[in-house]
Amino acid sequence: xxxxxxxxxxxxxxxxxxxxxxxxxxxxxxxxxxxxxxxxxxxxxxxxxxxxxxxxxxxxxxxxxxxxxxxxxxxxxxxxxxxxxxxxxxxxxxxxxxxx
Amino acid sequence: xxxxxxxxxxxxxxxxxxxxxxxxxxxxxxxxxxxxxxxxxxxxxxxxxxxxxxxxxxxxxxxxxxxxxxxxxxxxxxxxxxxxxxxxxxxxxxxxxxxxxxxxxxxxxxxxxxxxxxxxxxxxxxxxxxxxxxxxxxxxxxxxxxxxxxxxxxxxxxxxxxxxxxxxxxxxxxxxxxxxxxxxxxxxxxxxxxxxxxxxxxxxxxxxxxxxxxxxxxxxxxxxxxxxxxxxxxxxxxxxxxxxxxxxxxxxxxxxxxxxxxxxxxxxxxxxxxxxxxxxxxxxxxxxxxxxxxxxxxxxxxxxxxxxxxxxxxxxxxxxxxxxxxxxxxxxxxxxxxxxxxxxxxxxxxxxxxxxxxxxxxxxxxxxxxxxxxxxxxxxxxxxxxxxxxxxxxxxxxxxxxxxxxxxxxxxxxxxxxxxxxxxxxxxxxxxxxxxxxxxxxxxxxxxxxxxxxxxxxxxxxxxxxxxxxxxxxxxxxxxxxxxxxxxxxxxx
Numbered sequence: 317x318x319x320x321x322x323x324x325x326x327x328x329x330x331x332x333x334x335x336x337x338x339x340x341x342x343x344x345x346x347x348x349x350x351x352x353x354x355x356x357x358x359x360x361x362x363x364x365x366x367x368x369x370x371x372x373x374x375x376x377x378x379x380x381x382x383x384x385x386x387x388x389x390x391x392x393x394x395x396x397x398x399x400x401x402x403x404x405x406x407x408x409x410x411x412x413x414x415x416x
Numbered sequence: 417x418x419x420x421x422x423x424x425x426x427x428x429x430x431x432x433x434x435x436x437x438x439x440x441x442x443x444x445x446x447x448x449x450x451x452x453x454x455x456x457x458x459x460x461x462x463x464x465x466x467x468x469x470x471x472x473x474x475x476x477x478x479x480x481x482x483x484x485x486x487x488x489x490x491x492x493x494x495x496x497x498x499x500x501x502x503x504x505x506x507x508x509x510x511x512x513x514x515x516x517x518x519x520x521x522x523x524x525x526x527x528x529x530x531x532x533x534x535x536x537x538x539x540x541x542x543x544x545x546x547x548x549x550x551x552x553x554x555x556x557x558x559x560x561x562x563x564x565x566x567x568x569x570x571x572x573x574x575x576x577x578x579x580x581x582x583x584x585x586x587x588x589x590x591x592x593x594x595x596x597x598x599x600x601x602x603x604x605x606x607x608x609x610x611x612x613x614x615x616x617x618x619x620x621x622x623x624x625x626x627x628x629x630x631x632x633x634x635x636x637x638x639x640x641x642x643x644x645x646x647x648x649x650x651x652x653x654x655x656x657x658x659x660x661x662x663x664x665x666x667x668x669x670x671x672x673x674x675x676x677x678x679x680x681x682x683x684x685x686x687x688x689x690x691x692x693x694x695x696x697x698x699x700x701x702x703x704x705x706x707x708x709x710x711x712x713x714x715x716x717x718x719x720x721x722x723x724x725x726x727x728x729x730x731x732x733x734x735x736x737x738x739x740x741x742x743x744x745x746x747x748x749x750x751x752x753x754x755x756x757x758x759x760x761x762x763x764x765x766x767x768x769x770x771x772x773x774x775x776x777x778x779x780x781x782x783x784x785x786x787x788x789x790x791x792x793x794x795x796x797x798x799x800x801x802x803x804x805x806x807x808x809x810x811x812x813x814x815x816x817x818x819x820x821x822x823x824x825x826x827x828x829x830x831x832x833x834x835x836x837x838x839x840x841x842x843x844x845x846x847x848x849x850x851x852x853x854x855x856x857x858x859x860x861x862x863x864x865x866x867x868x869x870x871x872x873x874x875x876x877x878x879x880x881x882x883x884x885x886x887x888x889x890x891x892x893x894x895x896x897x898x899x900x901x902x903x904x905x906x907x908x909x
Contacts (some may be wrong), residue, residue: 324782327863331739331785332746332762333778334770343782346840350783353841354796360803362756367801368808370618371630371857385659388519400750402515406454409748414761 318348420445421586425643426670429531432474432489439471439478439489443533448490449587450535454586454907458552458578460658462536465492470533474783477531485531486650492807493582496537497544498524498634499623503534507551508542508623511752511772521623522655523592523634530650535588538578543742544599544627549577549775549847550837554806558587558609559830560905564871567908569604570830573603573846579637580607581773584905590638590647590809594624597730598850601862604637605825605875607865608903610892611637612644615882616857620655621649628737629660631854640849641863646883656686662883665829669886675894678712682819682891683818687723688849697824697874700865704822704876704895705815711894716870718817720810722756725803726852732787732800732843733855739784740775771786779840810854815881820891823849825862825875853879864901865893873903 319327321344328335328343335343384390396409403410418441420847423431432439447464459855474488499517506512517889528534540863542551549557559572559581576593580603583591593600595613604611612635626632636647649669655661677806678887684705707714722808748766754767773781791870814821827848836843853860859882862875876895880888 319786327786328790329783330768330789331600331781332765332769333773333781334763334766341495343779346779347668347782347786348729349841350779352784354732355801357728357732357799357803358795360722360725360799360806362799362802362806365802367798367803369801370660370807371855372660372662374617374660374662377656379662384737392516398747399518400515402747402751402753405792406657411748412755412761412764413797 421449425590425607425646428490433484439474441470442520443467443491449884455588456581457555457557458582459536463534467533467535473821474531475884480554488531490580491533491535493538493588495579495592496790497594499592502754506542510553515750522620527650543777544575545776549574549844551774556833557581571833573598573606576603583609583637593637594634596627598847599851599852600635601825604862606830609639610641610644610863612861614885617660617858618652619659620658622655622657626741628734641896645889667888672892673893677894680713680823681818682713682715683718683814683821685718685720687720688823694828696868700874701824707895707898708742718814722810726807727848729800729803730851734797735780735784736788739781740855741745752897769809804855811856820887821879822878825877831869840865859888861888863895865899867903
């Protein structure tokens with residue numbers, strides 16, 4: 317299957333990556349070359365094979381349901397959370413206006 | 417006495433513990449070597465003060481008669497994919513430029529707890545996506561190696577290209593790497609050093625910038641198998657903060673190293689003998705077979721029938737996971753923000769990601785977004801996960817016949833920077849021999865086997881059963897002892 321420029325533009329929009337016309341022109345043939353190559357997977361007989369979900373079989377663990385079980389990833393560390401924010405405001409993450 | 421910078425992990429640790437030299441002398445020697453090697457561009461930031469502080473702590477502990485850690489006095493390089501508190505962590509991307517984590521990755525913390533110090537943060541392919549260290553926002557890394565009679569800059573491999581270059585150039589005795597599809601083993605092979613990717617889950621992924629979470633594993637890169645074993649002991653271990661961390665004791669791999677392979681069976685996967693593989697690579701593989709026989713092993717032919725499908729499956733699964741993992745870079749919480757005049761929130765996301773990601777990262781995010789999108793998910797992603805299950809089954813069936821597998825690490829020796837940068841598919845083929853073990857979560861290591869006709873290193877790969885790092889290291893040691901690899905790059909930097 318090959319994709320056209322419009323499809324790549326749509327994918328870029330879904331991935332929230334702005335692409336100008338020149339970038340899209342460059343990306344379309346690269347994208348198609350990679351897709352054409354991975355399509356050989358269609359040859360493989362996968363009848364009765366379950367898709368892999370975990371490479372090493374493991375059960376998910378549950379931790380005790382307590383507040384701040386790990387203090388580092390618990391609450392009360394607002395300044396640390398905001399330390400790398402590009403535009404913190406009043407103790408929050410600042411973003412452009414989202415309502416008209 | 418030889419120069420301190422010629423020493424490896426064990427020699428430094430034992431020398432410091434025995435009082436032959438101080439940790440401070442070692443840190444100063446390596447800090448100077450790092451400062452003198454700027455031409456390699458192996459480091460994105462250097463942290464001589466971190467190395468000196470750790471050395472001071474080790475010297476003080478020794479003077480006070482306190483017990484010393486497994487890596488006491490050893491300064492190492494840290495791949496810039498590990499979050500380090502207060503030290504810029506970029507994944508070699510523009511989008512994380514200036515990011516100074518408020519926390520420390522589990523693996524780096526364990527290394528500091530063992531007494532290691534940090535020389536700096538090592539360059540890599542951007543978000544660990546690449547095989548030549550040419551996708552870094554902070555510039556290419558040059559391999560310290562050059563072809564005989566040529567001054568052309570060569571690729572140190574990738575994505576752990578800063579790590580491989582630094583260790584091969586003797587500006588670090590060892591370094592951390594991470595391996596998603598070969599990013600420890602391929603650069604190790606290109607630069608004549610050793611590196612091991614342990615079983616998936618051995619090393620915590622907490623605090624490592626995520627690329628493809630079902631594949632990412634940290635591991636050590638050093639100049640001997642024993643140094644790798646020592647360092648891996650310090651890096652591995654259960655971490656409740658990583659949901660896929662293995663809740664198993666960490667063996668004393670270094671104490672149990674044994675190059676006598678009597679009674680062991682080594683499988684030679686026939687599908688790895690691919691058309692177009694370099695004749696010198698095949699020759700080194702034959703050498704490896706002879707060495708392992710000499711070590712007492714029985715060598716048998718095995719089949720891994722789905723090998724040819726590993727790479728295309730990987731280039732669906734890894735980009736799919738990357739497109740999800742990299743969705744976090746939004747210009748809101750950390751990292752770069754691009755806010756064009758009058759932009760709304762969606763425009764800001766798109767502008768930030770356009771400015772912050774390099775071409776290869778964008779390419780993989782788009783492929784990943786496409787294969788996960790409605791209508792294509794089953795045809796691409798589900799099919800790839802089924803093929804991945806078959807690849808893992810191939811290995812499981814091989815383990816009924818043999819204990820470890822021996823194969824080349826890469827299809828060629830290092831190539832010139834610029835040679836493959838315009839052809840993504842040609843670049844992807846570098847990982848043809850390393851990706852299958854990654855998809856199956858298996859421990860695998862690369863060990864230097866010799867030099868090719870151009871004077872460039874070639875690596876051999878040992879792949880083992882799940883959790884059998886010991887078997888991998890032992891076979892690696894048997895190769896190391898027989899290969900007698902002592903070549904080193906001539907200093908030009």
